[in-house]
Amino acid sequence: MATGTEGGLAPLLGFALVGGLGVGAQWLAWRLRMPAIVLMLAAGLAVGPGLGLLDPGRDFGDLLQPMVAIAVAIILFEGGLSLNVHSLSDAAAGVRRLVVLGAPLGWLASAAALHWGAGLSWETSAVFGGIMIVTGPTVIAPLLRQARLRRRPAALLQWEAIVNDPVGALAAVLAFEVVLVLRTATGVGEAVVDLALGIAVASALGLAAGWALARGFARGRVPEYMKVPVLFASVLGVFALSDFVLHESGLLAVTLMGLWIANVELPSYVELRRFKEHATVLLVSGVFILLAADMDRATLAALDLQALLFVLVVVLVARPVAVLLSLAGSDVPWPERLLVAFTGPRGVVLVAVAGLFGARLAEIGVADGAAMAPLAFALVGATVVLHGFTLAPLARLLGLTAADRPGVLIVGGGPWSVALAEALAKLDLPVMIADPNHARLRAAREAGIDTFFGDVLSEGAEHRLDLVRYEQIVAATDNDAYNTLVTTDLAPEFGREKVFQLRRSQDASRRHALPATLGGRAIGADETLEDAQARLREGWEFRVTTLTEEFDLAAWRGKNPDAIPVATLDEAGELRFLGPEDAPQESDTRLMSLSPQREERRGA
Structure with a gap:
C-alpha cells in the first residue's frame, strides 16, 4: 500500500478514502432512511481513532486547515445562495428575532453553560459561547430533507442556521479580542477599530462581489460554460481577502455574496444553485469525515461526565431558553417555537472555529483553551445523533410535518x-x-x-x-x-x-x-x-x-x-x-x- 509520511496514507489515497466514505455514507443513509450525518460521523470515527487508518493531521499536514476553511466557505456561500427573501414570507418576523435577539441570548446562555456546566473559565466560556451561536447549516439541510417539515418551521431553522453561522464566528472574534486586550498590552480602542474594520471590509467585499457577478452574468459578460468556474474563483478570492483583514470575517463575506446573488433574479440562477448544491453534498460529507477522523483517542477519552453535563445543559436549557425568549410575544405558533427550541444541531463551523480559537487561547496563557476542541466535538456528535433521530418524530408529534406520507x-x-x-x-x-x-x-x-x-x-x-x-x-x-x-x-x-x-x-x-x-x-x-x-x-x-x-x-x-x-x-x-x-x-x-x-x- 502506498503510504505518506510516517507510515500514513498517501494524500491521494486519503482523498479517495474521504470521498468514498462521505458519498457512500450519504447513499447508505438514503437507502436505510437514516440521518446521513450520523453515518458520516460514525465512518470518520471508525477510520480515524477507531482503526487508525486515516489521520488527517498526519496524512494531509498543513493542507488540512485550509481545505476545511475553503470547504466551509463554499458551504456557507451555497447556504446564502439558497436564501431568497421571498421564501421567508410569514417566517420573516421569527427569523429576525432568532438572529437579532436569539444570537446574543444564545451567546450568554452558552457561556453560562460552559462556565457552570463544563467548568471552564469565563474567558474561554465567552469565546466558545460566541461560536456556539451557530446551529450548523451543514447539518440542518440533510435533517430538513429527511424530516419533510412544513415550509415555515423549515424556513426558521434554515435561515437561523445560515445567517447565524458567520455571526457566531464574528462573536468569537469579538470575545477573543476582548480576552487579548485583557491579557496583553493591546489597547481597547485598537481592538475595536480592527473588529469594525474587518466587519466593514467583509460586508463591502461580499456585497460588491455579489453585485459585480450578478451584473456581469445578466449582461452576458461571462459565457455560460464559465459561470460556475468564475463563481468558484470569486468565492475563494473574496473569502481569502476578507480573512486576511480579519480572521473568520470571510464567512460573513461569502454569505452576503451568496445572499445578494440569490435575490437579483438571474436567468441562470437555478443552474448555478444546482451545481453548488452538488458541490456542497461532496464538501459536507468530506469535511465531516475529516473532522471526525482527526479526533484522537486521548481526546475522546478525556470526555467525562462533566462533558455529558455540559451537553445536557446546552440541549435542554441554554438552547431552549434563548429561542423561547427571543420568540416570546411573536406570531410564531407554540408548536413551531418548541420545535426550533429543541432542534439545535451543531456542525462543521463549530468544530473548525473552536479548534482554531482554542489553540490561540492556549498560546496567550488561557490554560483551559485546549478543552474547546474536544467539547466542541462532543457537542457536535451528541446533537447530530440526537436531532438526527428525533427531529422527524418530534415534528410529527407537534403536527409540523408536511405529510405523514409523501x-x-x-x-x-x-x-x-x-x-x-x-x-x-x-x-x-x-x-x-x-x-x-x-x-x-x-x-x-x-x-x-x-x-x-x-x-x-x-x-x-x-x-x-x-x-x-x-x-x-x-x-x-x-x-x-x-x-x-x-x-x-x-x-x-x-x-x-x-x-x-x-x-x-x-x-x-x-x-x-x-x-x-x-x-x-x-x-x-x-x-x-x-x-x-x-x-x-x-x-x-x-x-x-x-x-x-x-x-x-x-x-x-x-x-x-x-x-x-x-x-x-x-x-x-x-x-x-x-x-x-x-x-x-x-x-x-x-x-x-x-x-x-x-x-x-x-x-x-
Missing part, C-alpha cells in the same frame, strides 16, 4: 387526472391537482381533491405551494410541450425516476421525438391523454386491489386480463408508478390499475 402532485385538471387523484386518495396518500385554468379545477374541487390554481413553475407556486409534501409528479395537461417542460424542470429537484407524463401525441414521429434527457417517465400503458380519457368515456375506471400470497399477481391477472397496472403501494408505504415495461410486485402490495368496467356495473 404524496403525488398531478399537473392538469382533466377527467383522467381527477380519476387518478381519487384512486390515490383511496390509498391514503396526499394528492393535489394543479392547473392554471380555474375552470378545469372544478371537477377536482367537487371530488374533494386539494387543488392549486396557478402555474407550478411560477415564482408564486414556489412560495405558496408546499412541494415538500409531494414526492412524485404526474404531468397530464392537454399541452404536451408544457408537460415536458414541467417534468424536465422539476426532475433535478424530485429525481428523474419520480416525474411522469403521458405520451406526447407526436412521439411516434422520429421528426418530433425528444431525447431521453427531456420529459418524464411513461406511466400506465404509455398512451396519450386523448387515448387515456377515451378509455374513461368507454367506462374504464381506476381500481385498487390488495395482492396477497393467496390472491397474488397471477390470480389478479386471471380475473383482469385487460387491466393496465398503474402503480403499487408496498407495506412500507412507498408508492411506485409503473410504466409499460415495469412488472408489479407479486404479493404483499396494493395494486392500482386502470380496468374496464365490470359486467355487473355495466348492465346496472
Whole structure:
C-alpha cells in the first residue's frame, strides 16, 4: 500500500478514502432512511481513532486547515445562495428575532453553560459561547430533507442556521479580542477599530462581489460554460481577502455574496444553485469525515461526565431558553417555537472555529483553551445523533410535518387526472391537482381533491405551494410541450425516476421525438391523454386491489386480463408508478390499475 509520511496514507489515497466514505455514507443513509450525518460521523470515527487508518493531521499536514476553511466557505456561500427573501414570507418576523435577539441570548446562555456546566473559565466560556451561536447549516439541510417539515418551521431553522453561522464566528472574534486586550498590552480602542474594520471590509467585499457577478452574468459578460468556474474563483478570492483583514470575517463575506446573488433574479440562477448544491453534498460529507477522523483517542477519552453535563445543559436549557425568549410575544405558533427550541444541531463551523480559537487561547496563557476542541466535538456528535433521530418524530408529534406520507402532485385538471387523484386518495396518500385554468379545477374541487390554481413553475407556486409534501409528479395537461417542460424542470429537484407524463401525441414521429434527457417517465400503458380519457368515456375506471400470497399477481391477472397496472403501494408505504415495461410486485402490495368496467356495473 502506498503510504505518506510516517507510515500514513498517501494524500491521494486519503482523498479517495474521504470521498468514498462521505458519498457512500450519504447513499447508505438514503437507502436505510437514516440521518446521513450520523453515518458520516460514525465512518470518520471508525477510520480515524477507531482503526487508525486515516489521520488527517498526519496524512494531509498543513493542507488540512485550509481545505476545511475553503470547504466551509463554499458551504456557507451555497447556504446564502439558497436564501431568497421571498421564501421567508410569514417566517420573516421569527427569523429576525432568532438572529437579532436569539444570537446574543444564545451567546450568554452558552457561556453560562460552559462556565457552570463544563467548568471552564469565563474567558474561554465567552469565546466558545460566541461560536456556539451557530446551529450548523451543514447539518440542518440533510435533517430538513429527511424530516419533510412544513415550509415555515423549515424556513426558521434554515435561515437561523445560515445567517447565524458567520455571526457566531464574528462573536468569537469579538470575545477573543476582548480576552487579548485583557491579557496583553493591546489597547481597547485598537481592538475595536480592527473588529469594525474587518466587519466593514467583509460586508463591502461580499456585497460588491455579489453585485459585480450578478451584473456581469445578466449582461452576458461571462459565457455560460464559465459561470460556475468564475463563481468558484470569486468565492475563494473574496473569502481569502476578507480573512486576511480579519480572521473568520470571510464567512460573513461569502454569505452576503451568496445572499445578494440569490435575490437579483438571474436567468441562470437555478443552474448555478444546482451545481453548488452538488458541490456542497461532496464538501459536507468530506469535511465531516475529516473532522471526525482527526479526533484522537486521548481526546475522546478525556470526555467525562462533566462533558455529558455540559451537553445536557446546552440541549435542554441554554438552547431552549434563548429561542423561547427571543420568540416570546411573536406570531410564531407554540408548536413551531418548541420545535426550533429543541432542534439545535451543531456542525462543521463549530468544530473548525473552536479548534482554531482554542489553540490561540492556549498560546496567550488561557490554560483551559485546549478543552474547546474536544467539547466542541462532543457537542457536535451528541446533537447530530440526537436531532438526527428525533427531529422527524418530534415534528410529527407537534403536527409540523408536511405529510405523514409523501404524496403525488398531478399537473392538469382533466377527467383522467381527477380519476387518478381519487384512486390515490383511496390509498391514503396526499394528492393535489394543479392547473392554471380555474375552470378545469372544478371537477377536482367537487371530488374533494386539494387543488392549486396557478402555474407550478411560477415564482408564486414556489412560495405558496408546499412541494415538500409531494414526492412524485404526474404531468397530464392537454399541452404536451408544457408537460415536458414541467417534468424536465422539476426532475433535478424530485429525481428523474419520480416525474411522469403521458405520451406526447407526436412521439411516434422520429421528426418530433425528444431525447431521453427531456420529459418524464411513461406511466400506465404509455398512451396519450386523448387515448387515456377515451378509455374513461368507454367506462374504464381506476381500481385498487390488495395482492396477497393467496390472491397474488397471477390470480389478479386471471380475473383482469385487460387491466393496465398503474402503480403499487408496498407495506412500507412507498408508492411506485409503473410504466409499460415495469412488472408489479407479486404479493404483499396494493395494486392500482386502470380496468374496464365490470359486467355487473355495466348492465346496472
